[in-house]
Amino acid sequence: MNHKLLVEMTRHNIAHVKADTADQSNDILEIPGSFYTDPERWASECRNVFGRLPLVVALSSEIAEPGMYRAAEFMNRPVLVARRKDGTAQAFVNMCTHRGAQIVEDGKGKANRFTCPYHGWTFANTGQLIGVPSAKEFGEIDRDCFGLTHLPTFEHNGFVWAVLDPASQLNIKQFLSGYDDVLGVFGFESWHVFGRKRLESANWKLTYDGYVDFYHLPVLHKKTFGDKFSNRAISFNWGPHQRIVTPDPSLLKLEEKPESEWDTKKMLKGVWPMFPNAALISIDGRGDAMMFSQIFPGDSVENSYSTHVFITERELTRQEERDAAEEQFSFLVRVLAEEDYPVCYDIQKNLNSGVRDKVVFGRNEPGGQIFHGWVDRVVRASSDEELNMLFAEGQAENESRQTENV
Ligand SMILES: [Fe+2]
Structure with a gap:
């Protein structure tokens, strides 16, 4: 199924190459500069997008075995993600139910129980107070x-998503609109983390x-x-999630060759x-090294700030291949830090001046149009119920696409 989907996307790309065209949105999109x-x-x-939508809180491979955990802060909230004995991953608020201290220091490790300092x-890694x-x-x-506070958690194809609101009624699977299934083409659950870097920039959008x-x-x-x-960009989307x-x-x-033999990579x-x-960026176009970036x-x-995790399909053991990977990773991070992010600071300064309260996305910029359209819809949604209705549309679109392809 996934191979078939990739072939279909590739066919779409090839058709554009032959016609010397690319995808276009229906209209130009203007948004107020004040949105930044x-x-x-x-x-x-912060409240309606980051406080209510699922965020990736761990890569499955970081907590590959039962007993492994990852602790990190998301939007000033300490989150602990642990893999339990039954193999499932669960996210918790990393906060003692006694008087509120952070239980586990940020980082990764292996422990079946956590003791508040x-x-x-x-607490057991099931969250139970023991x-x-x-x-x-x-x-x-x-x-x-008095067990640890559970956060709604969903794991599929190498990613662990959690919602920072423990009372969330959001349907995470529906929010993903089939994108989590598509990610299965990479097999990320068995990939390796090579390195991690953090950068600072202007406004998150x-x-x-x-x-x-x-x-x-x-x-x-x-x-x-x-x-x-x-x-030029060719854009595919599954609800709010994209491939460009x-x-x-x-x-x-x-x-x-016949389509059935087209190389997935x-x-x-x-x-x-x-x-x-978040965004996954294919580094070498071969599909065996990627950068996973998250912007908060x-x-x-x-x-x-943004975090960048460099992941590789194989564990890199030889020094030459580690050096080559380090060079690729540093290159990408340098491009962001020295070329992309300085422009963000410039734009921030210019928009702050208020002399021009408008930015515009062309018909040839479908990625930005899709992103801003969804941010706006999510900000306006008054409840998780309404969000579920929004994402149900994305899910339905995806299902009808699958039916067409059967
Ligand atoms: Fe760029």
């Missing part, structure tokens, strides 16, 4: 009511805009890699933006 500068708008995005309350020092003296409590934009590639990146790209790739003449060679190129704040709002409308 207004503290109230920003606060509602403040008074020593101990130890209270001086329990008799403490007084009687119903331990079942200004920063994310660069990830869904191919129009700028040959211009802004002319000194680094831009000469290998046209400024440039029309690629090298795909024409695939036509020499040759059909994975491009950027795979995962709504609302910083402490104000004017700043953000």
